[in-house]
Structures are given as structure tokens and as C-alpha cells.
Amino acid sequence: MLFNSLSFVVFLAVVLILYYSKIFNWTNKKRMLLFASYVFYGLWNPPLVILLWISTIVDWTAGKKLMEVQGERQRKMWLLLSLFVNLGFLAFFKYGDFLLENFTALMNSIGVEFQAQPMDIILPMGISFYTFQTMSYTIDIYRRKIKPANTFLDFALYVTFFPQLVAGPIVRAKELISQFYEPKKATLNxxxxxxxxxxxxxxxxxxxxxxxxxxxxxxxxxxxxxxxxxxxxxxxxxxxxxxxxxxxxxxxxxxxxxxxxxxxxxxxxxxxxxxxGFSDLWKRWHISLSSWLKDYLYIPLGGNRHGITRMYVALMLTMLLGGLWHGAAWTFVVWGGLHGTYLILERLQRKYLPFExxxxxxxxxxxxxxxxxxxxxxxxxxxxxxxxxxxxxxxxxxxxxxxxxxxxxxxxxxxxxxxxxxxxxxxxxxxxxxxxxxxxxxxxxxxxxxxxxxxxxxxxxxxxxxxxxxx
Amino acid sequence: MKLKISLFTAVLISVISLIVWETNWRSKGYAPSIDDNKDLWVVQRHKVNTLTDQDVILTGSSRVLFDIQLDVWEGLTGIRPIQLASVGSSPLPIFHDLVENTDFSGTILVGVTPGLFFSTLFPEADPWKRPQSKVDHYYDQTYAEKLNHRISLPLQKNLVFISAEEESTDDDKDLKTLLENVQISDRIPKGYPPFYQFGEIDIDRNMRMLKRTETDTAFANTIIRAWVFIMSSGGPPPDVKGTMGYFLKDAKKFQERGGNLILLRCPSSGGVLDGETKFLPRATLFDVLADSAKAHAYHFQDYEQLTGYNCPEWSHLSASDADRFTKDFVNIILKDNAIPNKKTN
Incomplete structure (x- = not known):
């Protein structure tokens, strides 16, 4: 469902009426919001709600297990399961045709005759957003930065909350899940x-x-x-x-x-x-994605902790993958590469040609x-x-x-x-x-x-x- | 922040502005109209799934939309046809869909407008792309889009300013069209001449020519200029062999399962008829098609009752002429036993 559609006006009116009516307690209001979120998504393509359910169940289970088990090896396995499922969804649904296309080109370039039919896979709306959001949840629990959600309902609503489900902001668990614990009601203002x-x-x-x-x-x-x-x-x-x-x-x-x-x-x-400048740009443009990339990609790649060369490599890799996140085409990679280059040049300028x-x-x-x-x-x-x-x-x-x-x-x-x-x-x-x-x-x-x-x-x-x- | 005051002010000014805007358009003679968009077409396409072999489907281009009046047809035969014709379209993609993806074995009337029917098989060409997008929408339409369409209909029926046509015309009232009509000197050569809505469609996709098109010669001339532009713009030559072969294959399959096929060449007049006669002669196109298809084929020039029409903008019949044309045409095909008649059955 699109925000700029008449059906959304009706949908929102119904949700608000139910949300502010006295017929539901807070738990039931959350259930209603969750159901409404599935309707919001399912009105576009109902079967693809199943992907949301799989992502929700896998990450809920992984999150709980990450908290329960003590062995580092076991914890790592649960984290890898979460990453495998989410990145697997992305790889298949978003990059399947792109990977096949490039594999075919590679084979042909080394003289191997190979032709593959495009898979024509439908791209589930907002898959890059909700997979990144749920991955941040399990990674943060793995790093012991947050605790798992109190209830499955809170977590499912965090994954599926309709206002930001299909195009962000990519909200971290600590920013959103805790808001579901207590009854919420907007003031008139x-x-x-x-x-x-x-x-x-x-x-x-x-x-x-x-x-x-x-x-x-x-x-x-x-x-x-x-x-x-x-x-x-x-x-x-x-x-x-x-x-x-x-x-x-x-x-x-x-x-x-x-x-x-x-x-x-x-x-x-x-x-x-x-x-x-470009450091400033990435603090202002799609902030929730750039902070995600910084926390879960740039810093794990070494960030600025291992010298200048490694930092530039980490920066460039982050931006190249950030480009690829936007779409399965080399033009997006070049877009990311240009931003990486700008960021490196800016750091060089700051070091060698500083000005106020x-x-x-x-x-x-x-x-x-x-x-x-x-x-x-x-x-x-x-x-x-x-x-x-x-x-x-x-x-x-x-x-x-x-x-x-x-x-x-x-x-x-x-x-x-x-x-x-x-x-x-x-x-x-x-x-x-x-x-x-x-x-x-x-x-x-x-x-x-x-x-x-x-x-x-x-x-x-x-x-x-x-x-x-x-x- | 005194947001309550802001909200009250916003609501008040918005309501006043919209009333003034609507009144302004109405004072200029415009009336609310339904958009002949893909969603409207898809509603009719869904009805095909419930039809029997006694039913009738109409396909073709705008001439079938304007010239065949559903009420008249229903009044004479007791059967209300499903209108699946599409403006500016080759009928081939829609006919192909009906043959390949349904088991309908009733009557399909195919309008043969030579410049469109024989135009192309190229998927990106407008006469193909336009109807194909409607067919695709039938299969791809989301529940949200269905819902949007249902909610938008009462607004379209009651408000003039809700009139952004899918097939954009220069008298649309949406902001984008209003801005597109602003010209500041000529940086690039002039393109397509201004083109305005000259008919109105109802919920069943029954199209009638606007009275203004009949009575306002200057207005009708703006449409004529568009036809002249299209005919003189030197597009690719018609793909007669390709289109004929494509259609005949589908026609054969449809007839083999018991389907009844009717071909109809609707009237045109003035420069459009002259152009069609000269560049798309019936002897090599319509007549060959009619012979090859082994279908009931009707050319307006072959029947006294169907000739002598003067199309106000050279290509479509006025509302009253369309009523008369439909009546005469249906009587002819009833006499030929070319369609079922529930009234006598």
C-alpha cells in the first residue's frame, strides 16, 4: 500500500479509530497494529508476507538463543543463522538475476559456453529495509548491547511496524521495541x-x-x-x-x-x-542506513583502528556495498565507489590542505x-x-x-x-x-x-x- | 506552538480553496468524468470469467468504444456486451489474451481500424504497448490498486478537478498537465498538437461523444489536427503480413473451440477516410482479412444503413449517430444470425 493512495487514507483512519478506541487494551492494540501492518504489506502481494514471518521467527528465535546459550561458538552459530537467512533472502530475491548474469558473463569470458534463463524473481517490497533492521537486532544481542524483546508480539511489531516497514527509517531495536512495552498515546500536539x-x-x-x-x-x-x-x-x-x-x-x-x-x-x-563535504553528507542523507553501515560494516572491517590504508579500504568497501544495497547493478556500485572516493579525497584534503x-x-x-x-x-x-x-x-x-x-x-x-x-x-x-x-x-x-x-x-x-x- | 490554531486555519483554507477550484472548473463548462484507465478496463476483463457462450465481448480501438452503444445493443438482443476496446490500440494483444487465457467461446467482435489493426507487433510501439499494459494489469493488479480504484470512483464521478487521465490530455485539470501547458518561447520544435477529451465513459466503459465535439467546430478541429499530425508524421509502415498472421492464428484457435468471430470496420469520414482509402486500402487489408478469417465481416461501406455518417472529428460517431449505427448494425447481424438473441430465444 502506498502512503499517497486513497486506500491508505481509509486504512489509516480505521487504524487510528481502533487505536484510540477504548475497546482494546494495550496488548490488543499492538496485535491490531501488527495485523494492520500485515494487511498494509499483503495488499501489495499477500504471499510475500511469508518472508516477513520467516524473518521474524528466525530472528526472534536467534535472539532468544543468543541470550540463553553461553558458549561463544554456539552464540556465533545462532548469529550466523540469522545472517544467513536474512542475507540469503537478499541474495536470492534481490541479487539472484544479477549474480546469474555476472556468472554467465564470467563463464563466457573464459571461453565456457553457458547460457542461463533469467530467473525473473519478484523483488519483495522493502526487503532491504526489514532484513537490515532484523539483522541489527540479532547482531546487537550478540554484542550484548541489547536484550531480546520482552514478547514475541513486541518483536514482530518491531519488524513489521507499517509506517516504516517498506522504506525505513531502519530503526534499531533499542529505539523502537522499548516503546512498545508501555501503552502509547499521542498528545494532541x-x-x-x-x-x-x-x-x-x-x-x-x-x-x-x-x-x-x-x-x-x-x-x-x-x-x-x-x-x-x-x-x-x-x-x-x-x-x-x-x-x-x-x-x-x-x-x-x-x-x-x-x-x-x-x-x-x-x-x-x-x-x-x-x-x-561528504562526511557531512552521510550524516544528513539516509541517516539510518549510513549509521547502520558504519556500525555493522565499517567498524567491523577495522574502521580507523588499523592505520590509514586499512581505513581507506574499509571506507571504500563500505561505500561499494552501500551502493550495491541500493540495487543489483554495477552502476550502483560505481555510485558507491564515487562516494567512497569523495570521502577518501576529503580526508586527504583535511590532512594536507586544511582550511577553516x-x-x-x-x-x-x-x-x-x-x-x-x-x-x-x-x-x-x-x-x-x-x-x-x-x-x-x-x-x-x-x-x-x-x-x-x-x-x-x-x-x-x-x-x-x-x-x-x-x-x-x-x-x-x-x-x-x-x-x-x-x-x-x-x-x-x-x-x-x-x-x-x-x-x-x-x-x-x-x-x-x-x-x-x-x- | 499553537497547533490547534494552525490545524483549524489549514482545514478552513483548504476547504475554501478546493471549493473555489472546483467551482472555477464547473463555471468553465467542465463536468465530472470517469477516467478510462487500466483499472476500469480490468473490472470488465474480470467479467469475462463468468460469461457463457451466449455472451458478447467487444474489442478494438476507440471506434468500437464510441460507435457501439451498449444500451442499444442490450435493448435489441437482451445481452449487454463486455466492452474491452482500448483507445489508440491494436486489438491483437487483447484478442490474444482472450483466446489463450480464457475458455470463452461466445462472440467476440473485433473492431478493424486499419491504421491500428495492421500497425505493428513491436511490443514497445504504442498501439501494442497500450492494450498489453491493460492485459498485464489484469494479471498484476494488487489488492491495494483494486481498493484505490473503488474508492476513487465516487470522487471521479463527483469532482471535476479529479480528472487526471491515464491517457493524459491537454484539458486534464491536474497540476502536472496545467504546468505542461505553459509554453515560454520555442526551444524545441513543436510536437503533438493539443489534444482534448472528446468523449465521456461510464462505469461499464460505454463511451459517448461529448455534445461539444458535435456542436463546436473549432473544438472538433483540434482533434482533427491531431489525426492529421499522426497520419502525416511518417511512422513505420504497417506490418500487414505479421499482424494478419498473428491474428489469424488466434482467430483459428478461437473458432475451433466454437467461438464466434465478428469483424467490424466502423465509419470514418473526411481526411481520415481519404487517408485510410489511399494508404490502407480495404481491398488489400480488410477484405483479405475477412476472407482469411472465415468470420462474419462487416464493412460500413457495404451497407446502406451504415454509410453516410459524418464523423464530427473524422473518426468517431456522435452520440446520436452511434445509437443509430448500433441499432442498424445489430439488426444486420441479427438478420445474419451472427449473434445470439436472448429476446427471441
């Missing part, structure tokens, strides 16, 4: 603010991403043509805005919906397009960072290296004969939206929506809220899927 966040998230998705930016980005990246410099930049900027508003919009909706239930979810985006960031040079640094991020988005969005390379060449004025396919209004529209986005991120980078809302008149806030709602209503659209569902 929390409920209204949650509704505001839901509106703001839908505005980002429906109006900014789908209505204002998606078609321009699609026109450019799906054309298969070699573009004029202005068109290539406009298409890339449009995609940078589209993917941000699509994903940040989802996270904002998720946080808002959870807040309407009295549950607090962590921030997932903090105005990333005003980042001052101040108010004057800050915005230029943010603009430079954003420009470099746009280069990476080309690989993220393009469907082949040929297309990506052609785009990069066009953006660097190396395709003087490139075609113009966008009209003037399209270009102006994208440039206005992106400029305002960048300035807004710069203005908000050390603040938050709530903090700013505290300082404006309630009538002005109401007016802004109404404008967002009105624009959502007149945009409608066909309920296009969130980009991050496919990851």
Missing part, C-alpha cells in the same frame, strides 16, 4: 504535528518529486539520446531533487504517522543538499558538494554505463552536438525548484522543521499547511511508487 508531517511528506512526494521533477528526469534519462549540456544538467538536477523528495517524503510521512500513534521514529534526513569553514566560504563548499553529488546521481539513475558516460560528457561540455529535448518552461521549472531546495537546505541546515515552526505565527503555519494540502489534492496523480521501495 503530537497528533496534530504528526498530521502536519504526513502532509509535508506527501507534498514532497506527490507535488515536488512526481509532479514537478519526475517527468523532466525521466525524459532525459530514458531518451537514449546524447544531450545538450543544459538538458543534461537539468535532467540530473531534476533527478537529484526527485530522489530526495521521494525518499525524504516517505521518511517524513513515516515519522508523522508513527507520531500520530505516539511512537517516535528517528530523523532520516537533515537537509543533505547543504552538506559541507566559515559563513563566507560555507555556501560555496555546500554548492561544490552538491555539484559533486549530482555527478554520482548520473550513475545512480542511468540504466547503463554508456548512457551514464554520455550524460557526464554532455554535462562537461564534451558533446557540442547534443540534442535539446526540454522546452524553456521545463528548464526554468527545474532550476527554480532546485535553487529553492538548495537555499532552503542551507537556511535549515542547523535547524529543524519543528524549531522553525515554533517561531512562525500559527496562522502562517496553517496557511502553509493548507497550500501543501491543496497542491497535493490538485496534483492527484496515479499514486506512483516510491523510488526507494525497489531497494
Amino acid at each position: 503530537q497528533f496534530i504535528w504528526g498530521t502536519f508531517l504526513l502532509t509535508a511528506g506527501l507534498f514532497q512526494k506527490v507535488v515536488l518529486a512526481d509532479t514537478l521533477l519526475a517527468s523532466t528526469s525521466d525524459d532525459i534519462f530514458d531518451s537514449g539520446k546524447i544531450m545538450h549540456v543544459l538538458d543534461s544538467w537539468t535532467g540530473t538536477l531534476a533527478f537529484s531533487g526527485q530522489i530526495f523528495f521521494d525518499f525524504a517524503g516517505y521518511s517524513t510521512c513515516a515519522i508523522g504517522i508513527a507520531l500520530m500513534l505516539g511512537i517516535i521514529l528517528p530523523d532520516n534526513f537533515r537537509y543533505p543538499y547543504a552538506s559541507l 569553514i566559515n559563513a563566507k566560504n560555507g555556501i560555496f563548499l555546500a554548492l561544490l558538494t552538491y555539484t559533486c553529488v549530482n555527478i554520482t546521481w548520473v550513475f545512480f539513475r542511468a540504466t547503463s554505463f554508456t548512457d551514464a558516460w554520455n550524460m557526464i560528457k554532455s554535462m562537461l561540455f564534451l558533446n557540442p552536438e547534443g540534442q535539446k529535448i526540454l522546452d524553456n518552461f521545463d528548464i526554468i521549472k527545474v532550476l527554480v525548484v532546485i535553487t529553492l531546495t538548495f537555499l532552503c537546505h542551507w537556511y535549515m541546515r542547523d535547524s529543524s522543521m519543528k524549531e522553525k515552526a515554533n517561531h512562525v505565527s500559527p496562522y502562517v503555519l496553517g496557511l502553509l499547511w493548507a497550500m501543501m494540502f491543496f497542491l497535493i489534492c490538485i496534483s492527484q496523480g496515479s499514486g506512483e511508487q516510491f523510488i526507494y521501495f525497489q531497494f
Whole structure:
């Protein structure tokens, strides 16, 4: 089910009515939320709920056993079982065709005649999110950082909680499960603010991403043509805005919906397009994934504990795998590799060419960072290296004969939206929506809220899927 | 934060804005309309599973949608056909699905619009991709999508501004279309001329031409310009051999299991008819198809009752003409015993 659909409006209304009615005690409310979460997921493809159940049962059992057994070898086996099942799901459902394709290419390259039929496996929505979330649970218990959930119901709800089930934020057990132990009820202010966040998230998705930016980005990246410099930049900027508003919009909706239930979810985006460098970017973009990768990949790979060279290797490996997490294609790996390279270069700059960031040079640094991020988005969005390379060449004025396919209004529209986005991120980078809302008149806030709602209503659209569902 | 005040303000302004927006469109003469989208088509496709050999399915392109009126057909035969025609489409993908994936052995009427029927077998070409996406949606539609469709219908029926068509037209009222209609000088050559909705569809997918298309010549001319653009844009040549072979194979299979096939060439007029006569002559296309398919085949030019229509935009019949055409056509095929008639049975 999509947040930007009419069925979700009905679904949410029913859930809220049941949640705030007096007919259920807290345990039954949690059961109702769990059932609703399965309905939320199952309305897309009912059989794939079984994967959620398997993941839930395996990790619940592994978590309990990790707490009960004392031998390190046995504990390791239970952890490996959890990792094997979750990573196995990912390997089969997400990377099955990709692995087969590459195996075939490898065999052919060494002269072995081998052809395989693509398996055409359906990608379960949000599998990368819930598998990472449940793995963090067992790993944290293995590291003795947390205790297992009090009840199976609490754990199952942690895995399946519908606001963040299919596209995050990837919430750690300590942040969410403990919230299920005591009855939760949003205060009136929390409920209204949650509704505001839901509106703001839908505005980002429906109006900014789908209505204002998606078609321009699609026109450019799906054309298969070699573009004029202005068109290539406009298409890339449009995609940078589209993917941000699509994903940040989802996270904002998720946080808002959870807040309407009295549950607090962590921030997932903090105005990333005003980042001052790439370390800063990864503290602001998809925060729950970058902190997951840091805690469960970068640090176990050695982090910065074994010298500079090892640190760079760990950093690059983390970013390459982070790229692959986003999709089963080499273009995503290159996207991760570029980010890894940027991070290494930034550390080298800090060591050999340090300079102080101040108010004057800050915005230029943010603009430079954003420009470099746009280069990476080309690989993220393009469907082949040929297309990506052609785009990069066009953006660097190396395709003087490139075609113009966008009209003037399209270009102006994208440039206005992106400029305002960048300035807004710069203005908000050390603040938050709530903090700013505290300082404006309630009538002005109401007016802004109404404008967002009105624009959502007149945009409608066909309920296009969130980009991050496919990851 | 005084959030209660903000919420109250937001609700108030939102309601007022939406009322003003809706009133504005209505004052310009627009009325609520149902979107002829994939979900609407899928509802009809589901009905096929319950049909008997006495039932009738209509396939083809927009001419079958506009020209065959379900109420008239039902009034004459006692059987309400299932309307599976699709605008701008080759009928081949839908007919293929009906033959291969159902055991329906009643009557299938296939509309033969030469420029679409014989156009292509290429899966990415619009005349193929469009109907195939409907067929695919029948198999892929999620429960959430079904639910969305059901909930959206009352809104579509009652609100003008809920009118983002799946087949986007330039008079859609959604923000994206409104913005797309803004032009600031010409950076790129002009493409497809403006194209507007000229018919309205109901819940059973019965399409009727808007009165405005009949009475407002300037409006009808905007549609004519679109047909002229399509006909003069020099697309790939028709794949007559490929499409004919593909269809005949399915037709044979359908007939072998007792199915009754009817081919219908609906009227066109003006420049569209001239173009079709010149570039897609019936002698080498429709007549050959009719002979090869061994089906009941009807060309409007062969029957006095079916000729003489003046299509307001050269390609489809006005609502009143469609009623008359359906009545005359059904009487002809009843006389030929080409379809069952529950009224006499």
C-alpha cells in the first residue's frame, strides 16, 4: 500500500479509530497494529508476507538463543543463522538475476559456453529495509548491547511496524521495541504535528518529486539520446531533487504517522543538499542506513583502528556495498565507489590542505558538494554505463552536438525548484522543521499547511511508487 | 506552538480553496468524468470469467468504444456486451489474451481500424504497448490498486478537478498537465498538437461523444489536427503480413473451440477516410482479412444503413449517430444470425 493512495487514507483512519478506541487494551492494540501492518504489506502481494514471518521467527528465535546459550561458538552459530537467512533472502530475491548474469558473463569470458534463463524473481517490497533492521537486532544481542524483546508480539511489531516497514527509517531495536512495552498515546500536539508531517511528506512526494521533477528526469534519462549540456544538467538536477523528495517524503510521512500513534521514529534526513563535504553528507542523507553501515560494516572491517590504508579500504568497501544495497547493478556500485572516493579525497584534503569553514566560504563548499553529488546521481539513475558516460560528457561540455529535448518552461521549472531546495537546505541546515515552526505565527503555519494540502489534492496523480521501495 | 490554531486555519483554507477550484472548473463548462484507465478496463476483463457462450465481448480501438452503444445493443438482443476496446490500440494483444487465457467461446467482435489493426507487433510501439499494459494489469493488479480504484470512483464521478487521465490530455485539470501547458518561447520544435477529451465513459466503459465535439467546430478541429499530425508524421509502415498472421492464428484457435468471430470496420469520414482509402486500402487489408478469417465481416461501406455518417472529428460517431449505427448494425447481424438473441430465444 502506498502512503499517497486513497486506500491508505481509509486504512489509516480505521487504524487510528481502533487505536484510540477504548475497546482494546494495550496488548490488543499492538496485535491490531501488527495485523494492520500485515494487511498494509499483503495488499501489495499477500504471499510475500511469508518472508516477513520467516524473518521474524528466525530472528526472534536467534535472539532468544543468543541470550540463553553461553558458549561463544554456539552464540556465533545462532548469529550466523540469522545472517544467513536474512542475507540469503537478499541474495536470492534481490541479487539472484544479477549474480546469474555476472556468472554467465564470467563463464563466457573464459571461453565456457553457458547460457542461463533469467530467473525473473519478484523483488519483495522493502526487503532491504526489514532484513537490515532484523539483522541489527540479532547482531546487537550478540554484542550484548541489547536484550531480546520482552514478547514475541513486541518483536514482530518491531519488524513489521507499517509506517516504516517498506522504506525505513531502519530503526534499531533499542529505539523502537522499548516503546512498545508501555501503552502509547499521542498528545494532541503530537497528533496534530504528526498530521502536519504526513502532509509535508506527501507534498514532497506527490507535488515536488512526481509532479514537478519526475517527468523532466525521466525524459532525459530514458531518451537514449546524447544531450545538450543544459538538458543534461537539468535532467540530473531534476533527478537529484526527485530522489530526495521521494525518499525524504516517505521518511517524513513515516515519522508523522508513527507520531500520530505516539511512537517516535528517528530523523532520516537533515537537509543533505547543504552538506559541507561528504562526511557531512552521510550524516544528513539516509541517516539510518549510513549509521547502520558504519556500525555493522565499517567498524567491523577495522574502521580507523588499523592505520590509514586499512581505513581507506574499509571506507571504500563500505561505500561499494552501500551502493550495491541500493540495487543489483554495477552502476550502483560505481555510485558507491564515487562516494567512497569523495570521502577518501576529503580526508586527504583535511590532512594536507586544511582550511577553516566559515559563513563566507560555507555556501560555496555546500554548492561544490552538491555539484559533486549530482555527478554520482548520473550513475545512480542511468540504466547503463554508456548512457551514464554520455550524460557526464554532455554535462562537461564534451558533446557540442547534443540534442535539446526540454522546452524553456521545463528548464526554468527545474532550476527554480532546485535553487529553492538548495537555499532552503542551507537556511535549515542547523535547524529543524519543528524549531522553525515554533517561531512562525500559527496562522502562517496553517496557511502553509493548507497550500501543501491543496497542491497535493490538485496534483492527484496515479499514486506512483516510491523510488526507494525497489531497494 | 499553537497547533490547534494552525490545524483549524489549514482545514478552513483548504476547504475554501478546493471549493473555489472546483467551482472555477464547473463555471468553465467542465463536468465530472470517469477516467478510462487500466483499472476500469480490468473490472470488465474480470467479467469475462463468468460469461457463457451466449455472451458478447467487444474489442478494438476507440471506434468500437464510441460507435457501439451498449444500451442499444442490450435493448435489441437482451445481452449487454463486455466492452474491452482500448483507445489508440491494436486489438491483437487483447484478442490474444482472450483466446489463450480464457475458455470463452461466445462472440467476440473485433473492431478493424486499419491504421491500428495492421500497425505493428513491436511490443514497445504504442498501439501494442497500450492494450498489453491493460492485459498485464489484469494479471498484476494488487489488492491495494483494486481498493484505490473503488474508492476513487465516487470522487471521479463527483469532482471535476479529479480528472487526471491515464491517457493524459491537454484539458486534464491536474497540476502536472496545467504546468505542461505553459509554453515560454520555442526551444524545441513543436510536437503533438493539443489534444482534448472528446468523449465521456461510464462505469461499464460505454463511451459517448461529448455534445461539444458535435456542436463546436473549432473544438472538433483540434482533434482533427491531431489525426492529421499522426497520419502525416511518417511512422513505420504497417506490418500487414505479421499482424494478419498473428491474428489469424488466434482467430483459428478461437473458432475451433466454437467461438464466434465478428469483424467490424466502423465509419470514418473526411481526411481520415481519404487517408485510410489511399494508404490502407480495404481491398488489400480488410477484405483479405475477412476472407482469411472465415468470420462474419462487416464493412460500413457495404451497407446502406451504415454509410453516410459524418464523423464530427473524422473518426468517431456522435452520440446520436452511434445509437443509430448500433441499432442498424445489430439488426444486420441479427438478420445474419451472427449473434445470439436472448429476446427471441
